[in-house]
Amino acid sequence: MTSGDKLWCTRTHQCGAQIHCTHSRKWWFVKRNSFEQRRAALVLIGWAGVAATGAFAAPPATPVPAAAAPLPVANTPPAKLPPIFVLNSLDASVSVIDPERWVETQRIPTGKEPHHLYLTPDEKSLIVANALGDSLTFLDPRTAQVQRVVRDISDPYHLRFSPDMKWLVTAANRLDHIDFYRWDGQQPVLAKRVSTGKTPSHLWIDARSATLYSTMQDSDELVAIDMATQVITARVRTGAMPADIYGSPDGKRLYIGLTGSDSVEVFDISAGPPRNMALIKTGKGAHAFRAAGDKRHLYVSNRVANTIGKIDMQTQQLVDTYPAPGGPDCMEVSADGRYIYLSSRWARKLSVIDTVEKKVVRQVNVGKSPHGVWTLAHAPR
Numbered sequence: 001m002t003s004g005d006k007l008w009c010t011r012t013h014q015c016g017a018q019i020h021c022t023h024s025r026k027w028w029f030v031k032r033n034s035f036e037q038r039r040a041a042l043v044l045i046g047w048a049g050v051a052a053t054g055a056f057a058a059p060p061a062t063p064v065p066a067a068a069a070p071l072p073v074a075n076t077p078p079a080k081l082p083p084i085f086v087l088n089s090l091d092a093s094v095s096v097i098d099p100e101r102w103v104e105t106q107r108i109p110t111g112k113e114p115h116h117l118y119l120t121p122d123e124k125s126l127i128v129a130n131a132l133g134d135s136l137t138f139l140d141p142r143t144a145q146v147q148r149v150v151r152d153i154s155d156p157y158h159l160r161f162s163p164d165m166k167w168l169v170t171a172a173n174r175l176d177h178i179d180f181y182r183w184d185g186q187q188p189v190l191a192k193r194v195s196t197g198k199t200p201s202h203l204w205i206d207a208r209s210a211t212l213y214s215t216m217q218d219s220d221e222l223v224a225i226d227m228a229t230q231v232i233t234a235r236v237r238t239g240a241m242p243a244d245i246y247g248s249p250d251g252k253r254l255y256i257g258l259t260g261s262d263s264v265e266v267f268d269i270s271a272g273p274p275r276n277m278a279l280i281k282t283g284k285g286a287h288a289f290r291a292a293g294d295k296r297h298l299y300v301s302n303r304v305a306n307t308i309g310k311i312d313m314q315t316q317q318l319v320d321t322y323p324a325p326g327g328p329d330c331m332e333v334s335a336d337g338r339y340i341y342l343s344s345r346w347a348r349k350l351s352v353i354d355t356v357e358k359k360v361v362r363q364v365n366v367g368k369s370p371h372g373v374w375t376l377a378h379a380p381r
Helices: 035-053
Strands: 005-012 018-025 084-088 093-098 103-109 114-119 126-130 135-139 146-151 158-161 167-172 177-183 188-195 200-205 211-216 221-226 231-237 242-247 253-258 263-268 275-281 286-291 297-302 307-312 317-323 328-333 339-344 349-354 359-365 370-375
Touching (some): 084 339, 114 158, 126 158, 167 200, 200 242, 211 242, 221 242, 253 297, 275 317, 286 328, 297 328, 307 328, 317 359
Parallel strands (some): 328 370
Antiparallel strands (some): 084 370, 135 146, 158 167, 177 188, 200 211, 211 221, 242 253, 263 275, 286 297, 297 307, 307 317
16 A cells, blocks of 8 residues: 555445545656746746836747647556465465465465454454464465464354454354454453354354354254354254355345255345245355355355356346366455456365356465465455
8 A cells, every 4th residue: 555645435344344444645746837837937027127127118029838748747556466365274374375476475374274264343454263273363464474373262263253343253163162252453352152063164243243143064053143142042954064154235144055965045034033045056065155246146166066156146046157176165256356266175276267258267376275265355245
């Protein structure tokens, strides 16, 4: 980011909160005298002649300036795109990708088994959750510098901030509990641990920060937890091996990827306990979600089918499919909405899919079992 004159903007954080910020931009000006300024200077010269001679004399004819070639103006160089982060879950590292040269510029050590990552509410830190390392690694989302490591976080497989920015919640996938941490902007403080049953997987919190939803991967369930009391209020059956979970923009539906099946299950959460309302066939191993950025469409990675499906959240229909080699897992979408950045988990690559051409346009080698993918320059959630 450059510095100088400030511009105000409003961004929507990935947790749903509206964040106001300033951006600075340095402007360079080339000073040039206008024709009126030149004429004024000549008039002053004439008055100086009057003062010297004591008589009013007709001023000399003002020459008409010849048309001059426009002076070059120094342009501000385009801002460098922020890096793409890829978590290598079996290498205990993060691959940092330059999205302009498409090379891995560095590999950052983390705790064991980094699976998912999330931006802090102030957008100053990217948190990498190291499940087997029982720690959180904080990175600068713009420079990839390691800021700090927070330890003694029990099995943080998945994580999410509440939209009101008061809570950081983690899912302990191998230890069968969900932890609620109070968040003061610096340090997570454990407030309550909720035993959930077998293998809590992915988390979603509604826009009112009232209810948390979690898939239960090995017991084929969806649980709802009241955020204020941290008490389970609902437990409903799902299809086989529920994984990622996504809430519709209107807050009325949940989408759950059934990794043990070939479908996405849709639940109505507009009133009362979650209620099954639709089943969308997308491809075998339906797993992870990412919003397309238009508030209508949702991408789902089908890990076994090696495809990505595109769901219309208004009609609950699969409307498009893209090739996605190597065991597609987590995704990110470019700021313009055209490209999907995909972790090809079995191929040890970051794959870039052009959604217009419907093909893989490049791949970058990363570490073992790449999982979470994220960049600051992403499409709206």
